[in-house]
Amino acid sequence: MDTTKTILITGAAGFLGSHLCDRFIKEGYHVIGMDNLITGRLKNIEHLFKLKNFEFYNHDVSKFIHIPGQLDYILHFASPASPIDYLKIPIQTLKVGSLGIHNCLGLAKAKNARLMIASTSEVYGDPQVHPQTEEYWGHVNPIGPRGVYDEAKRFQEAITMAYHTFHQVETRIVRIFNTYGPRMRLNDGRVLPAFIGQALRGEDLTIFGDGSQTRSFCYVDDLVEGIYRLLHSDISMPINIGNPNEISIGDFAEEIIKLTGTDQKVIYKDLPVDDPKQRQPDITKARTLLNWEPKIDRAEGLKRTYAYFKGLTTEELNEKDHINFDKFIIK
Ligand SMILES: NC(=O)c1ccc[n+]([C@@H]2O[C@H](COP(=O)([O-])OP(=O)(O)OC[C@H]3O[C@@H](n4cnc5c(N)ncnc54)[C@H](O)[C@@H]3O)[C@@H](O)[C@H]2O)c1
Secondary structure, eight states, X not given: OXXXXXXXXXXTTSHHHHHHHHHHHHXXXXXXXXXXXXXXXXXXXXXXXXXXXXXXXXXXXXXXXXXXXXXXXXXEOOXXXXXXXXXXXXXXXXXXXXXXXXXXXXXXXXXXXXXXXXXXXXXXXXXXXXXXXXXXXXBOOTTSTTHHHHHHHHHHHHHHHHHHHHHOOXXXXXXXXXXXXXXXXXXXXXXXXXHHHHHHHTOOEEEESSSOOEXXXXXXXXXXXXXXXXXXXXXXXOXXXXXXXXXXXXXXXXXXXXXXXXXXXXXXXXXXXXXXXXXXXXXXXXXXXXXXXXXXXXXXXXXHHHHHHHTSOHHHHHOSOOOOGGGTXXX
16 A cells, blocks of 8 residues: 655745645655745755656646545645735635635645645734734734735634544644745845845845834744744744744844845835834744754855855846736736
């Protein structure tokens, strides 16, 4: 009897999805990657195409999903994830967080598979509690610009919990805090690739606001380890995974300038609406229940990430936006 476990990973061609594909392949799983390539790219997973235990479906998960045969796990990671992306495609963002998860939960129920969703620190909105524990209900503006993403993720948590309670589907909810590493898109609008891209192109680093707002960054390998442990645990309540080591954006810009050895200046622009001022995960639950904590500090993680970005071609470095959103937008 074949005891190989099969896992479906939606959003497989994205930053996190591709690293998860690598990890589960390494652990001996049969991995089915699914992605419609709206913000991801095949380059992130092309090294897997030659493998017998990897399959890829170019498919929109907001549409009905058919997977023949056995399925043991589903990781629903498909979703535009950066503000630049979800502001350009707000309806798709809401659809993947509602119709997409509904399809995945239906599939999990039919196959008796365990399902995990990629939730986010954005469910806490602009938090009034610091650091954020899983018990905090959040401070979200549903009709603000970030509402399309934040509320889609909150809905995902609600429907996932409902399937768990009413249909006994085995579910896991990971609340991911800012994560970084190789395969992020340089132009996805998130602060870390934005700073590195600007430094590599010889441009000044742009800070939105006065730079006093804080963020905490988790290296991708640490996050993947946390996800792997949570998936194999028996915890159905949400768990924060992130790195609590907080830094102000102003200090972070200085770190990037030092790392890249450039003498760029910092310029300041207006803070976007609803930009959270502070973000820091309380990871007590992950520490105690999963025996997990981040191992890779920012200096090491940034070194690895910078090495990846330095290896990009000049064309990739200067690419404004590789995504043809028009292809997906029904006007
Ligand atoms: N990176 C982070 O710091 C972070 C933080 C919190 C939560 N998350 C969550 O993790 C997941 C992955 O984020 P990421 O940073 O890798 O983003 P990403 O944009 O690199 O990856 C998302 C992937 O989902 C795919 N996708 C989007 N809509 C789809 C659809 N309808 N059908 C099929 N595929 C679709 C995209 O093409 C892309 O490959 C997202 O759900 C995101 O909300 C990420």
